[in-house]
Amino acid sequence: MALEIIESCTSCWACEPLCPSKAIYEAKPHFLIDPDKCNECAGDFEDSQCASICPIEGAILNADGLPMNPPGSLTGIPAEKLAA
Amino acid sequence: MQLPVINKETPVSSASGCAAGSCGSTNDQMNHLPEHIREKVFNHPCYSEEAHHYFARMHVAVAPACNIQCNYCNRKYDCANESRPGVVSELHHPVQAVKKVLAVAATIPQMTVLGIAGPGDPLANPERTFETFRMLSEQAPDIKLCVSTNGLSLPEQVEELSKYNIDHVTITINCIDADVGAKIYPWIFWKNKRIKGREAAEILIAQQQKGLEMLVAKGILVKVNSVMIPGVNDQHLAEVSRMVKAKGAFLHNVMPLISEAEHGTYYGLTGQRGPTPEELQTLQDACEGDMNMMRHCRQCRADAVGLLGEDRGAEFTMDKVEEMEINYPEAMKMRAEVHAAINEELESKRLAKEAKVQLVSIQGSRPKEATRPVLMAVATKGNGVINEHFGHASEFLIYEASSAGARFIGHRKTTPYCEGGDTCGEGESALDVTLRVLAGCEVVLCSKVGYEPWGPLEAAGIQPNGEHAMEAIEDAVLKVYEEMRVAGKLAVKIIEQQKVA
Numbered sequence A: 001m002a003l004e005i006i007e008s009c010t011s012c013w014a015c016e017p018l019c020p021s022k023a024i025y026e027a028k029p030h031f032l033i034d035p036d037k038c039n040e041c042a043g044d045f046e047d048s049q050c051a052s053i054c055p056i057e058g059a060i061l062n063a064d065g066l067p068m069n070p071p072g073s074l075t076g077i078p079a080e081k082l083a084a
Numbered sequence B: 001m002q003l004p005v006i007n008k009e010t011p012v013s014s015a016s017g018c019a020a021g022s023c024g025s026t027n028d029q030m031n032h033l034p035e036h037i038r039e040k041v042f043n044h045p046c047y048s049e050e051a052h053h054y055f056a057r058m059h060v061a062v063a064p065a066c067n068i069q070c071n072y073c074n075r076k077y078d079c080a081n082e083s084r085p086g087v088v089s090e091l092h093h094p095v096q097a098v099k100k101v102l103a104v105a106a107t108i109p110q111m112t113v114l115g116i117a118g119p120g121d122p123l124a125n126p127e128r129t130f131e132t133f134r135m136l137s138e139q140a141p142d143i144k145l146c147v148s149t150n151g152l153s154l155p156e157q158v159e160e161l162s163k164y165n166i167d168h169v170t171i172t173i174n175c176i177d178a179d180v181g182a183k184i185y186p187w188i189f190w191k192n193k194r195i196k197g198r199e200a201a202e203i204l205i206a207q208q209q210k211g212l213e214m215l216v217a218k219g220i221l222v223k224v225n226s227v228m229i230p231g232v233n234d235q236h237l238a239e240v241s242r243m244v245k246a247k248g249a250f251l252h253n254v255m256p257l258i259s260e261a262e263h264g265t266y267y268g269l270t271g272q273r274g275p276t277p278e279e280l281q282t283l284q285d286a287c288e289g290d291m292n293m294m295r296h297c298r299q300c301r302a303d304a305v306g307l308l309g310e311d312r313g314a315e316f317t318m319d320k321v322e323e324m325e326i327n328y329p330e331a332m333k334m335r336a337e338v339h340a341a342i343n344e345e346l347e348s349k350r351l352a353k354e355a356k357v358q359l360v361s362i363q364g365s366r367p368k369e370a371t372r373p374v375l376m377a378v379a380t381k382g383n384g385v386i387n388e389h390f391g392h393a394s395e396f397l398i399y400e401a402s403s404a405g406a407r408f409i410g411h412r413k414t415t416p417y418c419e420g421g422d423t424c425g426e427g428e429s430a431l432d433v434t435l436r437v438l439a440g441c442e443v444v445l446c447s448k449v450g451y452e453p454w455g456p457l458e459a460a461g462i463q464p465n466g467e468h469a470m471e472a473i474e475d476a477v478l479k480v481y482e483e484m485r486v487a488g489k490l491a492v493k494i495i496e497q498q499k500v501a
Helices: A049-053 A079-083 B035-041 B094-107 B126-139 B154-161 B197-218 B237-246 B277-288 B318-323 B328-363 B430-437 B451-459 B473-486
Strands: B056-063 B111-119 B144-149 B166-172 B187-190 B193-196 B221-228 B251-256 B374-378 B395-402 B405-413 B441-445 B463-465
Touching (some): B094 B126, B111 B126, B126 B144, B154 B166, B154 B197, B166 B197, B187 B197, B193 B197, B221 B277, B237 B251, B237 B277, B374 B473, B395 B473, B441 B473
Parallel strands (some): B056 B111, B144 B166, B166 B221, B374 B441, B441 B463
Antiparallel strands (some): B374 B395, B395 B405
């Protein structure tokens, strides 16, 4: 059970200091989550911290590969506008 | 810039020798600040249209993270309003940032101010921000430090902030009403949770106000920035202005929303427009009755280097900085000499101005007929004189001339007429852009103006005037105003039927 950061990450550093498991690390071209360390904040916080501060929709995936913050959920920008 | 009439509650510098009501002509906006504040900010380029031609500032991008989302910001770029997007900043670690600051300060001795403005929120990156401040306080005590923030984590940082050589803090406050805030901020990160909607705005507003009060109590200067968003907070900002002044902010900077669709922001993509220059000015005027307003903000990028409106960042990329060898203690001596020379020049200019004001107030004792105020646009490269061709100007300074004198009220950007080609993008020619930008102005003063734009300018009700090249701006503005008065163009009843292009 681990989250994953994908290529849309902008390397803004917001998530890194929040991770209670120190699973997030700086890498090129974007930050990564060590799947062996990540426990999705179980036991520490109600919500996964990285996914709760990440400003980029779709940049963090859950264990099933689905976005923690789906398109439109953070910015409110309608999907058809995003595609354009 | 001021009309003393509307700021008469503010103590006038005791050295200025001009009683309230007598010096309406040519004051810089700092002159109406209390003396202890004026002393702190007189060489700060962001606070004076005059000082910014002499002193430079720089920003370092050490703070990438943010703890809120604003609808005018796309986090894939830099913050669209606090730092205009385009190229993403070269992000620095504190050690690199300090190296860069020392290199710039040694190369550009006019650099007096270092700000941390982003690209995220500096106080959401407390370790990077404070490490940078700590090193600079030790290594470069002759540099003033400033920081801007959205305010969310400000209250818990005030104690730490007060330890450094921090000149002032800028808080971006766009609203004091959570219903307005819910239209500006989709979410905040607060106590380990993402909070959305009205609740998020409520928390943010409370934190901003608390932070403002705490800073003022500590004696740290606070400037408030607001982004003017037509239809969202434009009717609300006068109230914001009153509130932040009551709580002790010393300056309010109302900036226009930047919302081009290509920036990919919520506002950009949903068609939220920014204000016209006239709407912005009307609001700034409305707020001015309550608050010292800042009129010449150029909305710099988070990594800007140089005088306001110029960016010499390309000379100081990290690879170039790494190769420079800087002896800062030596540089500091040279800097002190340069600063002393500039201060002397500014002081003599200030005294000359005051002498002239007194002369005018003696000569001007004969009452004249009431005249209406007139907006004039001025093309200048700086130094307070009219020294730019109409066709080369990428911005115009806007002055309001009235029976009380000339007052600077802002700047308006355009595409230089000579560089614009036939069209720029949406089929609007560079001249059309300038005509639109100058709407409301009746005169444009420049060192030279070509034959071609002359006709369209006149047709739009804007008189081109190249007769005052190299003259001091405010003198020329008042001369032209006097000519208009003599020609009978300033009767209060006549309302110009200006064609807005």
